[in-house]
Amino acid sequence: MDTRFAPEDIAFRDEVAEFFDSAYDTDIEARLSSFDAAVFKPAIIEWQKRLYERGWIAPGWPKEYGGTGWDATKAFIFESERASRGIPEVIPFGLKMVGPVIYTFGSDEQKERFLPRILSSDEWWCQGYSEPGAGSDLASLKTRAVREGDEYVVNGAKIWTTYAQLADWIFCLVRTSSEGKKQEGISFLLIDMKSPGIKVNPIVSIDAKHSLNEVEFNDVRVPVANRIGEENRGWTYAKALLAHERTAIAGVADSKRGVEVVRQYASAEVNGGTRLIDEPLFQKRLSDLEIELMALEFTELRVLASVASGDAPGAESSMLKIKGTEIQQQVQELAMEVAAYYQGVLPGGPEPDVLGNSLGPKAFKNYMYGRAATIYGGSNEVQRNIIAKAVLGL
C-alpha cells in the first residue's frame, strides 16, 4: 500500500502544471465562463483543441485510438491539476460517452469515421437516452426505429438532452423490437442532427438558462451503417457506458476546487467582526464536508486502482456517483450560505462592483444546475437499487 508519487509521476505533474498554466490563459477562461453559447461554444472547441494538440484530450482511451495510455496515478494527477485551476471538464458526450462505445463495440468504418473528429472536437455530440415520461426507467423507452432497406425510420422523442441545440450528432437508444424483456429489442444508433425530421425544443432549467432540450424525431432516416454492433443489443453497449459515466461523475477534483473557493470567500466574509471561516458552526459544516471528500478521494482511488488491475467498473461506480453528487451538492449549498443575501442574484445581473458581490451569481448557477446531478446519469435512487442488488445481494 503506497500513495506516494514516484519521481516520474512528479515530473509528469510538473509537465501538466506547466501546460495548464500557459495554455489556460485568462482570455480562454473568460470566454469559457460566458453564459452566451455564441461565445462559449467556440471557446470550448478552441480549448479542447489545445488539449488535443498536446495529446491529452482522451486520458481514458486506449493508446491505439488516440488515448494517453496513462495509469491511474497519472490520470489522477492530470485531473487534480485541471480541477485545482478551475478548468472545466471536457464536454463528455463525445469523449467520455459515445467515443468509448464506438471504439469498444463499433465497426472499423465507424471508428475511422467518428473517432478522429471526436478527438479533434470537430464534431459536437449529444446524448439521446431519456424520454418524456420514462424518467429513471431508461429501458422502457418508446422511440421506435423501423427498418426499411438500408435505413431505419426513427420516430419518437428524447428529453433532457444537454446542448442538443449545439450538437452535430446524437447517439440514441431506440426500440427495434417489442418482443422479450424491455431491455431486449433496443438498438444503439448514431444520428446526424442535420437529418430532416429532427426538431429541437429548448427547456429552460431551474438556473433560468437554456442548456437542456427535448429532441423530436419525425420519420428521421438513419443509415443502418450507423447502428453500433448488433440490432437489439444496444442495451448491453449502453450499460457498459453507464458504469463508465458514473465513475466519471464523482467529480472529486472539482468538489475539492469548490471547497477551496468556499474557503477563500469565507475567509473574506465577516459577520459582526468574526470572519465566517472562524465561526464554529461554519467550520463544522465545512469540515463535515471536507472529511467526506477526503474519504471519497480515496474511495475513488481504490475503485480506479481496482479497475486498473483489470476489474471492470461495477456497482462500486454507483457508490461514486451517489457520494460524489451528494458531496458536490453540499459544496454548492455551502457556497450559497457564504453568499448570503447575494445567493439570490441571477447570472447576467449587475457587475460585481455595482452589486457588492462576485460569488452570488456563480454560486446560484452552480447550485441550481447542480440539482440535476442526483437525478441524471441514473438517479441516486436507482443507484441505490443497483447496489442493494449487485453488492449486497438483496
Added chain:
Amino acid sequence: MDTRFAPEDIAFRDEVAEFFDSAYDTDIEARLSSFDAAVFKPAIIEWQKRLYERGWIAPGWPKEYGGTGWDATKAFIFESERASRGIPEVIPFGLKMVGPVIYTFGSDEQKERFLPRILSSDEWWCQGYSEPGAGSDLASLKTRAVREGDEYVVNGAKIWTTYAQLADWIFCLVRTSSEGKKQEGISFLLIDMKSPGIKVNPIVSIDAKHSLNEVEFNDVRVPVANRIGEENRGWTYAKALLAHERTAIAGVADSKRGVEVVRQYASAEVNGGTRLIDEPLFQKRLSDLEIELMALEFTELRVLASVASGDAPGAESSMLKIKGTEIQQQVQELAMEVAAYYQGVLPGGPEPDVLGNSLGPKAFKNYMYGRAATIYGGSNEVQRNIIAKAVLGL
C-alpha cells in the same frame, strides 16, 4: 390561539408541585432506581399507591372509572411537573394499556373485577402481543385459543414481555379463527399468570439486565368470561389501544428532563480548560436537539388539543411515536457523549466516588435500553408505513 395558563391552571400546578415535592421523597427515589426487582417492585407499588390515594393515578381515564377528568392543559402540567423531577412514569401495562381497553370494551363484570385493582396497583399487568418470529407483523400471530365449553385452551408463546416475571395478569391477543384476513380471527384475552401451563423464560437485554421475557402457554385454560368483547374482534380493541400507546410514547416531558441532566453534567465537565457546555460543537449538538424538542412539545400539544376537541388519536400519534423516540434516543446518546470514558461502566459497578463518575452507568442503562423504543409499540418503520398510507394517501 393561546398557550398561557389560566389562573386555575397555575393554582393546579402549585398543588401538583407541592404533592410531588412531599410525596416523592429521597427514600422512594433511591428504591425506585434500584436494579434489584426485590427492591424496586414494592417501591413502584408503594409510589403508585401514593398517587392512587391522591386520586391522580389515572389522568387519562374517564372520571366514572376513577380517572381525573383533567383537560389537556392539566394533563400537560401534571406530566411536566412529574418529569421535571425525574419521577418515573407509572408502569403502563395496566394503567395505560389494558385499563382503557377494559373500560371501553369490557363487560360490567370485567370492569368491576379488574379496574379497581389496576388503579390501586394491587395487580401487576404485562402485555402479550408480540410473538417469536412475528416482529412488527403483529397480526400474523400464531398463539391459538381453542374453545372448550366455558374455557379457551391457549397454546403458543409471546415475547418481549416486560416484567412478565413480576406480573399477576397478562393481556393477550390470541387466534380464535384462521378464516378471513389475518386481522380477523383474533381475540383479546385476560389471563391469570398463575394459570397452570404458563412458563416465563427470561431474556437478558442489551443493557445486561433482565426485564424482558418470553412467555410460553401450554394448554393454559382461560375462562371465556375473560375475553374482552366479541370473539374474533380482538384486533379492533387492540388497535384502539395502540394509537393510545403511541401518543403516550412521545415522552416529551421525560426528554426535557433528560436534556436538563445533560446540561447539568456538561456544565461541570471540563476539557482542556473549557467547560463542555461552552464547546461550540457540543452546543450545536445540544441545540439541534433542544430545538427539535421545543417543536415536538408543541406538536404533542397540538395533537392533544385536537384529541381533546373530540378527534380520536389517529395517524398523528405515529408521528409523535417516531419523533418522540428518535429524540429520546438522541438525548440518551448525548448523555453518553458527556459521560465520555465512563459511558462504558455497567450499572452495579463501583460506587461513583470510587469510580470518579456518577453519570456513566445511568447513561449506559438509559441508552442501551432506550434502543428498544424505536422497535417496540410498532417499529418506527411500521409507523412510517402508517403515515404514508393514512395521512399521505400513498
Added chain:
Amino acid sequence: MNFDFTEEQVMLRDSVARYVQDDYDWDTRVAIANSETGMDLTKWQTFAELGWLSIPFAEEHGGFGGGAVDVMLVMEELGKGLVLEPYLATVLLYGGLLHKGGNSELQAAYIPAIIDGSCLGAFAYLERQSRFELADVKTTASASDGGYMLNGEKVVVFNGASADQLIVSARTSGEQSDEHGITLFLLPADADGIERVSYRMMDGQVVANIVLKDVKVDAGHVVGELDNGFALMTAVVMDANIALSAEAIGIMAQLNSKTVEYTRTREQFGVALGKFQALQHRMVDTFMSYEQAKSLLYRAVCALTDDAEDEVQAIHALRVMIDKAGKHIFGEAIQLHGGMGITDELDIGHYAKRLMMINTTFGNGDYHQAKFNAVRYN
C-alpha cells in the same frame, strides 16, 4: 391552552386563501414575476380593499389592530401562492417601524397611505459588508442645517426599486458595529442625492442597491429615538422573522402536497412512484419536518403574543427549523420530481427559490443557531 383561531381569524385566512386560489393562479404569478417591477399594483390595490394592508396598524390610524396570529395567517396563505407584492417590505418592515417607533405625527402622516395602498415602502438596512449583522452600519448621518445629511450605500433593499418611501439606518455616532449610535430616517425614495440600481432576484422580486450622496433629511423624520434605532429595528425584524417563517410554512405545505400528488400519479417501472417504500418513508420525513416547523411557528407566535420570557429563543429556534425543514422539503421535492423538478416551467423550483431567499433574510440557520446558543448556554 388552545390552538383555535377566532372566527375573525378564520375569515381572514379564508379570504386570503380564496384570493390566492382564484386570482393568483400560476400563470398570473409567472406573468407578474416576469414583469419589469416584479409586482402588480392593481393586485396591491385589491389587497388594500380587502383590508390586508391594515392588519398590524392601530385603529386610530385606520388599522385593523391585528396581532401576530393575523399576520401569520396572511403570510402563510401568501406563501402558498408565492405572492410577489411587497407585503413584507411595505407593511411589516417599513410599516412596522412606523407603527412601533414613529412619533404620532409621522404615524398620522404615513400610515394611512400604507393602508390605502397608495404608498409602497422599503427598509434599507443592509450594506455590502454587513452580512447578517443589523448593527454593522457604515452609512453616516451628520447633523446639518437643523437636519441630517446621509451618505453611504445600502444593498439588496427589498422593494427598493418600487418604493415611494424609504426608512434608512444610518450611523449618527459610534463605531462601525456598535449597537448604539444608529438612527433610522424616513425619506422619499426620489430624494435628491439618491441613486438606485435595481435587479431581479431568483424568487422574482426586484430589489435595489441604493447609493446616498448628501441626502438631506429634516429632524422630524427621525423614526424612533436618535442613536437608539438598533432596538427598534431589532424588534421589527424579530416580528418579521415570524412572518417570514409563516410564509415559509405555506410554501412547505405546497411543496409537500404537490410532491405527494406527483408521486401518486407519475409511474416508473410500471408502478406509481408513490408506491416505492423508500420514497414513501422520505415523504413521511418531509411531512414530519413540516409539522415540526409549524409547531415552532405556533410556539413563537404564542411566545410573542404572551410576551413570554423565552420569546427570543423561540424565534431563533423557529428560524433554525425553518432553514432545516425548508432545505429538507425543497430538496426532496426537486429530487422526487426528477427531471421535471429542475425545469423553470414547473412551480416546484420557484417555491424552492423563495424558501432559499427566506432562509437568507435576516440571518441563515447557522446565524440563528449561534444566537440561540448564546442566549441559552452562555
Added chain:
Amino acid sequence: MNFDFTEEQVMLRDSVARYVQDDYDWDTRVAIANSETGMDLTKWQTFAELGWLSIPFAEEHGGFGGGAVDVMLVMEELGKGLVLEPYLATVLLYGGLLHKGGNSELQAAYIPAIIDGSCLGAFAYLERQSRFELADVKTTASASDGGYMLNGEKVVVFNGASADQLIVSARTSGEQSDEHGITLFLLPADADGIERVSYRMMDGQVVANIVLKDVKVDAGHVVGELDNGFALMTAVVMDANIALSAEAIGIMAQLNSKTVEYTRTREQFGVALGKFQALQHRMVDTFMSYEQAKSLLYRAVCALTDDAEDEVQAIHALRVMIDKAGKHIFGEAIQLHGGMGITDELDIGHYAKRLMMINTTFGNGDYHQAKFNAVRYN
C-alpha cells in the same frame, strides 16, 4: 500509487482471520468476556507464538519490524472477532511507548517480555478530571532519593487490572494542563503504594482505577525525556488512533454483513425484510459509510507511512468518520435486527458496545473534529 498488500501482509492478515474464525468463535468469546479477568492468557500465549505480539518492535529486540499497515491488518481482524486480549494496551500503548521512547536499556529489558507473551502492560494516562486532554495531569512525581515519588490517581486504565507493568504519566513540573512538565514512568503494577480497583466495561474488558500513594520509581525508569513525555505519548496515541480505527472497521464490516444476512432470511408480512426498498436503501447507506470510513483508514495509514504533512489532519478526520460511520452502522444494525437486536444473547449489541468504547477512547468525534478544525482553519 497502489492499495495492494505485500505477500507477507496478506499472510499475516489471513493468519489472524483464520485464528479468529476457528479458535475465537462466539461461544468462546462470550466465555472469555464473562471470566473474571475478561481475557484468556492461553490465547495470549498463542498470539505470542504466532508472532503477533512482535509486530511493531524492532528486529534487534526480537520484533517483526512491522509498520502501520501490518498493525492495521491485525487490528481489523481482531475487531471482527471482538477479541478481548489486551493487544492495544500491551503491544500498542505500553509497548509503543517503550518502542518509541524507551532508552536502549529499558527496551532490551522490557520489550522481549512483551513479545514472548510473558508480560502484560498498561498505560495509565487518564484522570478523573482530564476527559480527553492527555496534558491534563494532576498526578505528581517529585524527586526523592535520586528517584521519584508518585502520588495521584489514574482511572479507566485499559488492562489495568491484569497488567504486570505500568507506564504512568505524572507531572514533574508545570501547571495542571501544561504540555510541558509531564514525564512517563515505568513501574511494576504491584509496586508498594499502588491500589487498584477493577471493574468491567460494557465491551467486556476489565479496567482499573489506580491510586498511587508515595510510589517510588528510580530515575532509570523514566520513559523518554524528563518533562517531555507529552510529545511521546501524543505520538503513540496518534498511532493507536489508527489501530483503533482499524479495529472499528473490522467491527463495522461484521455488523453490515450480519445485518444484510439477517434481513435476507428474516421474513415479515410474508416477505424477506431485505426486499423492503426502504430498508435496502438504508443498508446501501451503511455500506457506503463503511467504505468511506475504510478509505480514510487507508488515507491515514498512507499518510503515516509516507510521513505526509497532512498526517495529523488525516488521523483526526479518520476518527471523526469512525465515530460517525460507527454510530450509523451499529444504530441501523440494532434497529434492523428488531427485538433480537436488543438482546444480550445476540452478537450485534456487543459489536455496538465495542464501537462505542472505541469512539470514546482518546477523544470522541466532536473532540477530533474540533482538533481537525483548529489545525485546518486557524
